[in-house]
Amino acid sequence: MSLDGSVERRRSEPSSMQINGSNGNANENGGSSMMLYSPTSPSPQSQSQSHQRLRLNPNTDHNPENYEDLKLGFNPCIFSSLERYLPPSMLTVTRHLKVQYMNDILARYLPQGERIRVQRHREYRQKIIANYQPLHRELYTMDPATFFVQSFVEAINKNTEESLRSIISEPSPGVYTFEMLHQDFCKMLLSEVDNFEKWVSESKFRIMRPNTMNKYGAVLDDFGLETMLDKLMDDFVRPISKVFFPEVGGPTLDSHHGFVVEYGKDRDVDLGSLMNVGFHVDDSEVTLNVCLGKQFSGGDLFFRGIRCDKHVNTESQPEESFDYSHVAGQAVLHRGRHRHGARATRSGHRINLLLWCRSSAFRELKKYQKDFSAWCGECQREKRERQRKSVAETKQELLRREGDNTVA
Ligand SMILES: O=C(O)CCC(=O)C(=O)O
Numbered sequence: 001m002s003l004d005g006s007v008e009r010r011r012s013e014p015s016s017m018q019i020n021g022s023n024g025n026a027n028e029n030g031g032s033s034m035m036l037y038s039p040t041s042p043s044p045q046s047q048s049q050s051h052q053r054l055r056l057n058p059n060t061d062h063n064p065e066n067y068e069d070l071k072l073g074f075n076p077c078i079f080s081s082l083e084r085y086l087p088p089s090m091l092t093v094t095r096h097l098k099v100q101y102m103n104d105i106l107a108r109y110l111p112q113g114e115r116i117r118v119q120r121h122r123e124y125r126q127k128i129i130a131n132y133q134p135l136h137r138e139l140y141t142m143d144p145a146t147f148f149v150q151s152f153v154e155a156i157n158k159n160t161e162e163s164l165r166s167i168i169s170e171p172s173p174g175v176y177t178f179e180m181l182h183q184d185f186c187k188m189l190l191s192e193v194d195n196f197e198k199w200v201s202e203s204k205f206r207i208m209r210p211n212t213m214n215k216y217g218a219v220l221d222d223f224g225l226e227t228m229l230d231k232l233m234d235d236f237v238r239p240i241s242k243v244f245f246p247e248v249g250g251p252t253l254d255s256h257h258g259f260v261v262e263y264g265k266d267r268d269v270d271l272g273s274l275m276n277v278g279f280h281v282d283d284s285e286v287t288l289n290v291c292l293g294k295q296f297s298g299g300d301l302f303f304r305g306i307r308c309d310k311h312v313n314t315e316s317q318p319e320e321s322f323d324y325s326h327v328a329g330q331a332v333l334h335r336g337r338h339r340h341g342a343r344a345t346r347s348g349h350r351i352n353l354l355l356w357c358r359s360s361a362f363r364e365l366k367k368y369q370k371d372f373s374a375w376c377g378e379c380q381r382e383k384r385e386r387q388r389k390s391v392a393e394t395k396q397e398l399l400r401r402e403g404d405n406t407v408a
């Protein structure tokens with residue numbers, strides 16, 4: 001696989017992750033008790049699925065509950081809307097039971113294979129969370145004052161384009177960098193990841209790695225950090241993406257895949273040493289990549305232009321080449337479709353936090369679009385070429401007519 005822009009492969013997560021990212025999160029169904037349906041021994045709820053009915057017309061007098069605070073397999077708004085269709089006996093039960101009832105109905109709309117994957121992943125996460133003892137509990141709840149450097153918190157709190165621009169640089173088009181994580185937070189997260197890895201090796205628990213390109217690294221969402229990372233996306237990444245990536249769903253980011261990647265001796269050396277696919281696009285609309293440390297040399301990120309699916313393998317233009325050297329605590333924010341890769345970490349040990357942020361609204365709209373010149377470098381180049389040709393043709397036509405008139 002060459003790293004010069006001639007060949008790229010789409011970087012994807014194991015299939016079980018994809019559901020979790022796009023269809024919501026698999027480990028919550030509202031409240032602390034989990035609904036775990038085993039395909040071989042259905043739960044009472046799933047056995048009764050066929051009896052679950054909805055009203056034909058909504059009960060417009062009913063005031064539905066708010067489900068926004070729950071992590072559900074479907075958008076919370078769907079639950080609020082669906083509640084009006086519940087049979088009268090279900091309107092007075094607890095919110096948790098309503099969620100179970102509606103979840104069962106909604107799950108029927110997922111293809112069977114997907115349903116099983118969601119369920120297995122839910123069980124997988126539940127097993128980890130039930131057995132893994134976190135080292136730093138304070139990491140699991142978002143605390144901006146201790147997680148971030150002050151300049152970052154201030155800019156986000158002001159929440160104006162001006163305040164964001166004052167802390168963010170754009171060293172190359174579409175690549176944004178800024179000081180973000182506090183050194184103490186980086187250290188704490190590194191030791192939490194170490195602790196998790198230690199537990200994995202001691203307990204011999206087989207974990208899923210973050211994606212197809214890394215043998216090392218861990219999915220943070222899988223061992224309890226999902227709620228914190230959701231907040232990170234909602235309150236910090238989305239406000240920035242709204243300003244800098246409006247055309248790729250920046251304002252509507254609604255799910256994430258959060259993980260760490262590790263490189264160095266006894267680890268992967270570079271991205272793709274496992275599958276030889278170092279140059280890639282992410283399965284995200286917007287990617288946040290923050291270096292957590294430790295001491296290392298090498299490991300630069302290289303960028304080669306933004307591309308839509310159709311143009312992902314086209315050549316890059318010289319002005320699209322950009323190299324970035326990681327600095328601990330510093331964030332890089334880019335479109336998932338910005339082709340990139342990481343060079344070998346030559347010495348030491350590098351660990352980065354990655355948050356792949358996705359927008360279901362953007363993905364839905366994309367299905368109906370053909371022209372991505374709002375963000376794809378090659379679509380833009382083709383459009384410019386079409387415009388250039390059309391201007392040249394018009395000029396020729398005008399000249400021809402002028403010539404005709406002169407003769408006459
Ligand atoms: O190693 C890095 O900094 C880049 C990682 C990356 O691109 C990814 O995980 O998607």
Ligand SMILES: [Fe+2]
Nearest residue numbers: 280281282340
């Ligand atoms: Fe990536």
